Amino acid sequence: MFDLLIKNGTLVDSHGMYHANLGITEGKISTIYQGNKSVSAEKVIDAANKLVFPGIVDTHVHFQLQDLGKIISTDTFNSGTQAAAFGGVTTIIDFADQKRGESPLKGFLDRKKSADGQVAIDYSLHVSKTDLEYLDEIPELIKRGVTSFKFFTTYDWRNLDLTDTELVQFFKNVRKNRGFVIGHCENNSMVKTYREQLIQDNKEDPIYHAHSRPHLAEEEAIQRVMLFARRTGVHLHIAHISTKEGGDLLAQAKQNNLRVTGETCPHYLLLNEKAYTTPDGYLNLMSPPLRHTKDQQALINQVQSGVIDTIITDHCEFSRERKGNGKLPFHQVTNGIPGIETSLPLIHDFLVNSNKISYPGLVQLLSTNPAKLFGLYPQKGSLQTGTDADLVIFDPSVRKTITPDILHYNIDWNPYTNFQVTGWPLITILRGNVLCEDGDFVGESNEGKFLKRDHLNYGH
Numbered sequence: 001m002f003d004l005l006i007k008n009g010t011l012v013d014s015h016g017m018y019h020a021n022l023g024i025t026e027g028k029i030s031t032i033y034q035g036n037k038s039v040s041a042e043k044v045i046d047a048a049n050k051l052v053f054p055g056i057v058d059t060h061v062h063f064q065l066q067d068l069g070k071i072i073s074t075d076t077f078n079s080g081t082q083a084a085a086f087g088g089v090t091t092i093i094d095f096a097d098q099k100r101g102e103s104p105l106k107g108f109l110d111r112k113k114s115a116d117g118q119v120a121i122d123y124s125l126h127v128s129k130t131d132l133e134y135l136d137e138i139p140e141l142i143k144r145g146v147t148s149f150k151f152f153t154t155y156d157w158r159n160l161d162l163t164d165t166e167l168v169q170f171f172k173n174v175r176k177n178r179g180f181v182i183g184h185c186e187n188n189s190m191v192k193t194y195r196e197q198l199i200q201d202n203k204e205d206p207i208y209h210a211h212s213r214p215h216l217a218e219e220e221a222i223q224r225v226m227l228f229a230r231r232t233g234v235h236l237h238i239a240h241i242s243t244k245e246g247g248d249l250l251a252q253a254k255q256n257n258l259r260v261t262g263e264t265c266p267h268y269l270l271l272n273e274k275a276y277t278t279p280d281g282y283l284n285l286m287s288p289p290l291r292h293t294k295d296q297q298a299l300i301n302q303v304q305s306g307v308i309d310t311i312i313t314d315h316c317e318f319s320r321e322r323k324g325n326g327k328l329p330f331h332q333v334t335n336g337i338p339g340i341e342t343s344l345p346l347i348h349d350f351l352v353n354s355n356k357i358s359y360p361g362l363v364q365l366l367s368t369n370p371a372k373l374f375g376l377y378p379q380k381g382s383l384q385t386g387t388d389a390d391l392v393i394f395d396p397s398v399r400k401t402i403t404p405d406i407l408h409y410n411i412d413w414n415p416y417t418n419f420q421v422t423g424w425p426l427i428t429i430l431r432g433n434v435l436c437e438d439g440d441f442v443g444e445s446n447e448g449k450f451l452k453r454d455h456l457n458y459g460h
Contacts, residue, residue: 009047055090055390119448145452180235204329244298313339375453
């Protein structure tokens with residue numbers, strides 16, 4: 001007898017699509033079979049005319065952000081992960097940020113303590129490094145299941161950036177311990193100079209945020225850290241690629257067999273810098289900024305060709321008030337937009353419905369690739385027997401107009417307001433437990449657990 005049986009659905013994984021039934025026992029996929037066998041289950045879900053995906057894995061989110069001990073984002077771990085579940089997301093990786101001069105292990109333990117018992121879905125953490133203090137803690141962090149370490153090449157005014165010399169040392173240490181690095185890549189000198197010049201010229205409108213962080217700033221920084229990665233042998237993952245040039249560099253590096261992967265976000269595919277010229281343009285500020293239509297098309301091409309490995313959201317939810325109600329100059333507006341609840345339907349409508357990618361390609365970008373890259377596969381990102389029964393039942397025919405009132409964030413705005421999509425997640429299942437069903441949260445709000453991740457297999 002199964003705990004849960006999903007019958008008559010079309011199962012979709014990164015390899016293909018097929019009609020089948022899926023049985024779940026004790027939180028695991030226990031069998032997949034075709035036909036009309038007589039079986040019993042405590043709960044049966046009829047998925048006729050629906051698609052069954054592995055749960056979405058979003059490996060770049062920012063919930064419950066704090067500043068000086070006070071939460072400044074509008075979401076908490078609990079509210080944010082419930083919104084994620086409504087979007088079909090069953091696993092997230094957030095960040096534990098090291099404060100300069102302090103222990104990254106302590107930062108990790110503090111962040112984990114904030115999340116444990118408060119998350120509705122499974123989670124893990126990256127650790128951000130802001131200096132070379134406590135490099136000897138990296139082996140212990142990896143032992144505790146943290147295998148990925150973020151760095152910044154900009155934000156010296158926030159004490160976040162590493163110098164080139166520090167980056168090389170950092171890369172060597174992470175490589176030695178079989179971890180990998182994630183880069184926020186923008187040239188600090190360029191960003192700082194352009195930013196200060198625009199401020200001096202009293203150019204304060206949201207569009208100048210994009211002007212302060214030019215394409216060249218991303219291109220140069222990516223090229224530079226790729227050189228460091230080549231010389232040190234570390235695996236490098238490029239975060240939130242926003243430009244054609246950034247994607248081109250990723251393609252070239254892969255052709256040259258560099259250990260490098262990269263991600264982009266729905267907003268770089270669906271939005272452009274025109275969003276900064278609207279009355280609510282200030283709400284759409286994030287870093288890197290929105291770009292030109294040519295960058296959108298180039299990134300779409302790079303997603304289609306497999307150059308870009310994953311699509312993540314970089315979800316960061318702030319209220320109008322926190323963003324200044326449109327009264328602040330661009331350089332004082334808090335950066336970040338929400339996206340975790342709408343990623344699956346947006347990417348489905350924008351890329352699958354337009355025949356830019358296939359259904360297996362969708363699963364690969366949003367679930368399987370991120371799970372593989374970040375040491376969670378096959379328990380996450382697959383439909384294999386014996387693995388966690390993290391599933392999304394998706395209706396490809398449901399039509400929705402995205403508005404703030406149909407979403408589950410704690411804000412009254414959304415960057416995709418009035419976007420019309422066809423296809424919507426109906427049921428989200430975490431380890432065999434139904435979390436969301438037909439618009440209601442029906443699971444336990446503290447169902448999630450911390451995931452220890454495997455280190456990379458460098459092959460030697």
